[in-house]
Amino acid sequence: MTKGSLLLVDDDRHILASMSGWLREQGYAVDEADSLAKAKSAVDKQSYELVIADIRLEDGDGFDLLAHCRETHPSTSVILMTGYGTVDTAIEAIRAGAFDFLTKPLIDEELEMAIERALSQREVLQENDTLKAQLDIRFGMENIIGQDHRMRRVFDVVESVASTKATVLITGESGTGKSLIARAIHRSSQRRDKPFVEVACGALPETLLESELFGYVAGAFTGANKDKLGKFHQADGGTIFLDEIGTASPSFQVKLLRVLQDFEFEQIGGSKTFHVDTRVILATNENLARRVEEGTFRQDLFYRINVINLELPPLRERMSDIPLMAGHFLKQICQESGKQVDGFTDEALAILQRYHYPGNVRELQNIMERAILLGKGDLIRAEDLPPTMHSTPGFAIAEPVENRTLKEALEGPERQIILEVLQNKNWNRNDTADALGINRTTLYKKMKKLGLEEARYAAPRPGCPADPSMANGSSLAIH
Numbered sequence: 001m002t003k004g005s006l007l008l009v010d011d012d013r014h015i016l017a018s019m020s021g022w023l024r025e026q027g028y029a030v031d032e033a034d035s036l037a038k039a040k041s042a043v044d045k046q047s048y049e050l051v052i053a054d055i056r057l058e059d060g061d062g063f064d065l066l067a068h069c070r071e072t073h074p075s076t077s078v079i080l081m082t083g084y085g086t087v088d089t090a091i092e093a094i095r096a097g098a099f100d101f102l103t104k105p106l107i108d109e110e111l112e113m114a115i116e117r118a119l120s121q122r123e124v125l126q127e128n129d130t131l132k133a134q135l136d137i138r139f140g141m142e143n144i145i146g147q148d149h150r151m152r153r154v155f156d157v158v159e160s161v162a163s164t165k166a167t168v169l170i171t172g173e174s175g176t177g178k179s180l181i182a183r184a185i186h187r188s189s190q191r192r193d194k195p196f197v198e199v200a201c202g203a204l205p206e207t208l209l210e211s212e213l214f215g216y217v218a219g220a221f222t223g224a225n226k227d228k229l230g231k232f233h234q235a236d237g238g239t240i241f242l243d244e245i246g247t248a249s250p251s252f253q254v255k256l257l258r259v260l261q262d263f264e265f266e267q268i269g270g271s272k273t274f275h276v277d278t279r280v281i282l283a284t285n286e287n288l289a290r291r292v293e294e295g296t297f298r299q300d301l302f303y304r305i306n307v308i309n310l311e312l313p314p315l316r317e318r319m320s321d322i323p324l325m326a327g328h329f330l331k332q333i334c335q336e337s338g339k340q341v342d343g344f345t346d347e348a349l350a351i352l353q354r355y356h357y358p359g360n361v362r363e364l365q366n367i368m369e370r371a372i373l374l375g376k377g378d379l380i381r382a383e384d385l386p387p388t389m390h391s392t393p394g395f396a397i398a399e400p401v402e403n404r405t406l407k408e409a410l411e412g413p414e415r416q417i418i419l420e421v422l423q424n425k426n427w428n429r430n431d432t433a434d435a436l437g438i439n440r441t442t443l444y445k446k447m448k449k450l451g452l453e454e455a456r457y458a459a460p461r462p463g464c465p466a467d468p469s470m471a472n473g474s475s476l477a478i479h
Helices: 013-025 036-045 062-072 087-096 108-139 149-161 178-187 206-214 250-262 288-294 299-305 319-337 346-354 360-374 406-424 429-436 440-449 468-472
Strands: 005-009 029-033 050-054 077-082 100-103 168-171 196-200 239-243 264-266 273-275 279-284 308-311
Touching (some): 005 013, 005 036, 013 029, 013 108, 036 050, 050 062, 062 077, 062 087, 077 108, 087 100, 149 178, 149 308, 168 178, 178 196, 178 279, 196 206, 206 250, 250 264, 250 299, 288 299, 319 346, 346 360, 346 406, 406 429, 429 440
Parallel strands (some): 005 029, 005 050, 168 308, 196 239, 239 279
16 A cells, blocks of 8 residues: 655656655655656646646746646645745745745655655545535535425525525424524535534523633633633634523623624623624524513514524424434434444334424434334334333334234324324314325315314323224334
């Protein structure tokens, strides 16, 4: 295995042969070119990690080759060398994009150190590109799963506002994916290559929160031994995500309002005013409109942050998305853990669709991780799921009944799911159809087929299953 692929360019054939021979002895794969034309042809035909070129060539100079590499092969590093070096030439070479500038005669150790630095930098840049690609996969919109009409509306709004600087307020219960949506907005915007800074406001006391966001100067308080930049400084040019904003104290709300209006602030203990170009996204699981009515949240701040509101529905109201999300987490966790699981048994998927998920999407992800890591077979079974899911009121697991078609086996779980959503929506059929992700006509047909038209007037007694047919519940496996 070679230490790296190099192209050595020099019109002095004796130097060319001597240097290339020595570099091969050090473990590098070396190609040679004794003119600018041959060097350009070589880099166009093959990808090199590093080009080492003399500035003075018979048919041009190394600066021409440097410009060609920068334009057509930007990932290739270039080191320029010359026997007539000056400080001005070295500065010109670095400004033109050369990694380094060496003067002849070259010392072996100096040349090898320059090569190692160039290859190390290339490796770091490649790692950064890989990490950025992984961030795109992990936090991009393609990682947010959902066919529910409300989630599709969220996707549309994210796409519309991502490239703007508009303040976004994301609301929803804990675990619905507010942080994921915030990161997706950032990754979809022109600020994607700038910092994304997340601050959990509820986890910090007021005094510490202020210093974290705005920074402080040395001597501002006991322990402030040197100046510190705050999160707004760190997010300059990028995005700052203020989670749990509903926990902010009244005095802090006043300071935050000024920042959101003018994007200006002073560090604690300082007098210098700083201005930042920062996109602000906020999130809360509280009803801020109600907090405004109660007088615990400033009305002017609420209007300032509620420019674009994205409300994420709880998972229990997105039942049609559960199989999709479970399948997504299954694939993701299997890739990360190295385990091979192909899908779910009918009974396991029926339980997943029946459960209420007080922890929302985060809880489903944790359930899937537990089932995959502790499961023994190639399918997730009912017994691989947490016991608390089995004891959900109105649901029981039984062995599959022979001589029943899959369609017949699915009617029990389907009836129970529709019944529960109808009850949660006070039998409003329009809202129920929306929550289930189906149109109203389909809901009407299913209610008639499953005998649910009269169920409204036959509420179950406390402690009794809402639907005896659930004892035979099963569902589809995802492969």
